[in-house]
Amino acid sequence: MSRKNYKEIVLVLITFISFHFSGNSQKTIQNIYGRERLSLNGSWKYIIDPYQMGYLDYRQKPFDESKSGKGGFYDNLTSMENSKAEYNFDFEPTLQVPGDWNSQDERLLFYEGTLWYKRDFTVSLKSDKKYFLHFGAVNYESHVYLNGKKLGVHKGGFTPFQFDVSDKLNDGNNFVVVMVDNTRKKDEVPTINTDWWNYGGITRDVTLVTTPASYIEDYKVQLAKADKDNIEGFIQVKGNNKKENVVLEIPELKIKSTFTTDENGYVKFTFPLKKVQYWSPEMPKLYQVTITSSTDKITDKIGFRTIKTVNKDILLNGKSIFLKGISVHDENPLLGGRLRSEGDMRMILNWAKDLGCNYIRLAHYTHNEAMLRLADEVGLFVWAEVPVYWTISWSNPETYKNAENQLTVGIERDKNRASIAIWSVGNETPISNERNIFMGKLIDKARSLDDTRLIAAALEVDREGYIATVDDALGEKLDLASFNEYGGWYWSEPKELPKYSFDIKFNKPVVISEFGAEAVAGFHGDEDTIWSEEFQELFYIKQLEMLERIDGLRGMTPWILVDFKSPRRQHPIHQNFWNRKGLISETGKKKKAFYILQNYYKYKTIDKK
Ligand code: GCB
DSSP states (O other), X not given: OOHHHHHHHHHHHHHHHHHHSSTTOBOOOSOGGGSEEEEOOEEXXXXXXXXXXXXXOTTSOBGGGSSSOOOSGGXXXXXXXXXXXXXXXXXXXXXXESSOSTTTOGGGTTOOSEEEEEEEEEEOOOTTXXXXXXXXXXXXXXXEEETTEXXXXXXXXXXXXEEEOTTTOOSEEEEEEEEEEOOOOTTSSSOSOOSSOOOOEEOSOEEEEEEESSEEEEEEEEEOTTOSSEEEEEEEEESOOSOOEEEEEEGGGTEEEEEEOOTTSEEEEEEEOOSOOOOOSSSOOOEEEEEEOSSOEEEEEEOOOOEEEETTEEEETTEEOOEEEEEEOSOBTTTTBOOOSHHHHHHHHHHHHHTTOSEEEEOSSOOOHHHHHHHHHHTOEEEEEOOOBSSOOTTOHHHHHHHHHHHHHHHHHHTTOTTEEEEEEEESOOOOHHHHHHHHHHHHHHHHHOSSSXXXXXXXXXXXXXXXXXXXXXXXXXXXXXXXXXXXXXXXXXGGGGGOEEEEOSSSOEEEEEOOOOBOTTOOOOTTSTBSHHHHHHHHHHXXXXXXXXXXXXXXXXXOSBOEEOTTOOOTTTTSXXXXXXXXXXXXXXXXXXXXXXHHHHHOOOOOO
């Protein structure tokens, strides 16, 4: 092998390894909504490409790994004359971004494969600025190209990523092309089997963020662990490479503190907080927090509260609370697609509020940053989760890295949101040694990143006779005894439920992460008629009767607020690709069981023994 060949192979290998997982996307900037920015939302041209014609040559080699790097759809050849190009974005239809593709084009409802997006934009460049191309989420794998050059690859359908494009933008016209592939794969996170729709596409905001050359990259301003009196946090300035003063202000609390960063732009701080109104679902008070560096300034709205557990109690700002919750997916049933706008998100949160909730489970993956900001504003606690769902490839180190990356990016993005009470590291995972190691590491990682919130996972129950036992070894490492149980639907009958009791091996607050039963809105019968609203109504009555007897019951998130789309739900009359466990139908109609839970929450208080 010649030296040149050897060098080439090493280069290709390095490129492969670094692109393979999260590519050369970089750590995302904190609070993109608070920055100077150009929205790249709106209409994007698209080409459906099931054979990856635009990515691979006829020997299945990626064009972008060839010597010239050319040949793919990202070249965006537009000339009609004298070109043999067999594609042309200009004559294609458009998709709305943000938004999944499945709900926007009938041909794409069940599509799982590759699709190309293209959008033109103009910028007038300023030499002393930095520019970042930021994606809120793209499902699942995306290859991003700017003006025909590859920026990188990202995997993971629910977490944000960005590229520094400061020296790649043209002054004037630019175009960005994204190849998106939502093919399900066994070793990915989630794996091939999920009970939700595999919506493909650029599902969240695309933004060109502008910052000064030296900018505030990240910050945390939160109460210290279980400490009502002290703020603990950090500020990270990038691009200066020298010590500098940064000022943190909370005008309403008359706080103005100056800190000096180290040579890397980093400073960690603590300072006391006085006369603060603590954040709670009833009074979701947010304070304006401003951070100023020598060249940059950023403002956020942040709430302050403590949350911790003591034996079987969850203490919010020192007082025991009950989490009146509901599970939700990132889906607007009226669109049959992912939530796209603030209006979509508010509709979901209003339904939860109407139910009497102070808490929501954002299942089963990282939801939109805008959703968390709204939860802060309207006063809803949040259980945030990563898609470590069912049968992940526990012994594959790449799968672990991927899961850990999704967890990390989610925590980094939302660490300033008072609404987030719980980080969940997974759902209904089958117990095995490999799984315990995998999830044990995720728990440790979550704690190392954020020790101010609770760590949980949705575990399962074992049954023998009328006893349901919870003794998953993972429970030892978690802050809550949380589990899904489907008594009255997947096992037993609603009427039988009050005979059951729970044997929970952990002296921890019990928060039931799921229970539920299907009902078709508008279908009526007696309480024994499966799929009827009456069946689901009785099911809720009996469930609540059963759960009320659990010592240490401190909350629940029944499954689920609204009917949602799932390829696993095939019944042609009752389901038609909808999971019908919603308390609200896909057209927004409340089912009878909605009112049972609403009534329960209305009167639910904690009986202190
Ligand atoms: C579960 C899963 C959830 C499903 C639900 C169901 O346990 O966590 O994702 O949708 O059951 O409806 O079966």
